Amino acid sequence: MSQTVRGVVSRSKGAPVEVVDIVIPDPGPGEVVVDVIACGVCHTDLTYREGGINDEYPFLLGHEAAGRVSQIGEGVSNVAVGDFVVLNWRAVCGQCRACKRGRPQYCFDTFNATQKMTLTDGVELTPALGIGAFADKTLVHQGQCTKVDEAADPAVVGLLGCGVMAGLGAAVNTGDIGRDDTVAVIGCGGVGDAAIAGAALVGARTIIAVDTDDAKLELAREFGATHTVNATSSDVVAAIQDLTDGFGADVVIDAVGRPATWKQAFYARDLAGTVVLVGVPTPDMTLDMPLIDFFSRGGALKSSWYGDCLPERDFPTLASLYLQGRLPLDKFVTERISIDDVENAFHNMHDHSKPILRSVVIL
Template identity: 65%
Template sequence: MPHQVKAVVARAPGAPATLETVTVPDPGPGEALVNIQACGVCHTDLHYLQGGIGTEFPFLLGHEAAGVVESVGPDVTDVAEGDFVILNWRAVCGSCRACRRGRPWYCFDSLGVTQPTTLDDGTPLVAALGIGAFAEKALVAAGQCTKVNAAAPAAAAGLLGCGVMAGFGAAVHTGGVSRGDTVAVIGCGGVGMAALAGAELAGATRVIAVDIDARKLDLARGFGATHTVDSTATDPVQAVRELTGGFGADVVVDAVGRPETYRQAFYARDLAGTVVLVGVPTADRTVQLPLLDVFGRGGALKSSWYGDCLPSRDFPQLIDLHLRGRFDLDRFVSETIDLTDVQGAFDRMSRGEVLRSVVRL
């Protein structure tokens, strides 16, 4: 029997998010119905709301979520009723060209549901990143559910579903940070803070946080930054070089995704160093670099998709590190709210007042 639940919907680009009653189907083959316990308010949801990701309105927002499986459809074996899970938007298909080559973190054909959640009038909703978890219940592909230790708090665990995993993975997986490296992270929102924490955990000896907000730079030290750079007061490229013996950092993570920050990342890295772009740019942004500099500086220019993560591998490991006190997920949670305050959370995020607001259900 379909379920009538409250959920947050984006009806038109630029319009405020609205709390509405939606209809969630029972799970079909390969699907799972999840009782959502917590869902983070991510910049990606704001991009959906503003019309920056697709035009298929209305959208069902929310994707950084954790909850408990209520029921599963036929042929589902990896998760079962009662499992505590983190939702992910890369449900590995196992058969695309990336998966066949042993690179499932690049899966090019991620699984999703076949049944849409709908508005009261029957209008189908497009779920943000194939999840749609600003809702009391969410229907997802079973492969989007990763079972983790139920001792983890849902408000913190759900953040691995996107922002924290993206930042951590940008440093550790895409950037390949290892012991003794120097690392700079440009942009200290939730993703950037996770990159700082990942770099520290990987053994980087010098971790430099760069931002325009003094409040975020103060917070960055709690996430592993050994040095901070206020780029409104000093040239960040020069500052990073001065802090690395004049050479530049081994790995520079751009967690902003603007042309100016990407150029800063490019020139703040050492010869043969690595630039990682994890901040999501808008479609109108372009960057120009002298091709001779691209050649002459060597190294690698990489983009990080979801932190190049493999949820089945990484989510349980990071939850275990959290429970052992080695990777503090609670620190990312600035506030907990209910579904009625999601639009307010978007506003606070836009003003830079929070790392993550988390909806508790």
């Protein structure tokens, strides 16, 4: 029998979100109903509300979530009722060309639930990133559920579902940062700080945080930054070179995703160094640079998709490191809010009077 629960819905571009009744169907084959415990407010949710992803309104927002499995459909084998899980949007198919070549972290045909959640009048909802977790319950594909140690705080480990994994994975998986490397991270929001935490975790020697906000730069030090550069008062490229013996950093991560910051990353890396783009550009952005510079500097220019993660491999490991006190995931939770406070959390994303890494909805 279907269930009616509360959910946060965006009905039209730019309109304030609403908490309304939504209908969760019984899980079909391969599907799972998860009772959501906590869900982070990610900038991607705001982008959905603003029409920056697509125009398939109404959206059921929320995707950085942890919860407990309450129902399973036919054929579900990887989770059972009662399991504590973190939700993800990379449920690998195992059959696409990336999966068959042993690269499931790039899966090109990831799974979502087949059935639709709806409003009470039957209008179908589009769940954010195939999850839709600003709700008491949500319906997902079994592959979108990753079991982790239930001793972990749901508000903390739920953030592995998107922003934290994107940043940390950009450093560890995409950037392949190693012990004694020099690293620079441009943009010190949640994703950038996660990249800094990842670089610190694997033993980078020098970690340079770059931002325009001194408060954010100070917070970046708590995640492992050894040096900071304020981009409003310093030449970013020159500052990074000065802090790396004049050579530039081995790995530079652009967590902003703008032409100007990407160019800074490109020229601030050492010869044969690596640039990782994890900040998401808008479709209208273009880059104009001399082609000879790409050839003469060598190295690697990479884009990081979801931190090039494999949830079933990475989530349990990172949750374990957090529980061991080796990864400060709890520092990403700035505030805990109710389901009625999501719209206000969106407004706070633009309030620079205090840095908010993540507001987390507690269900």
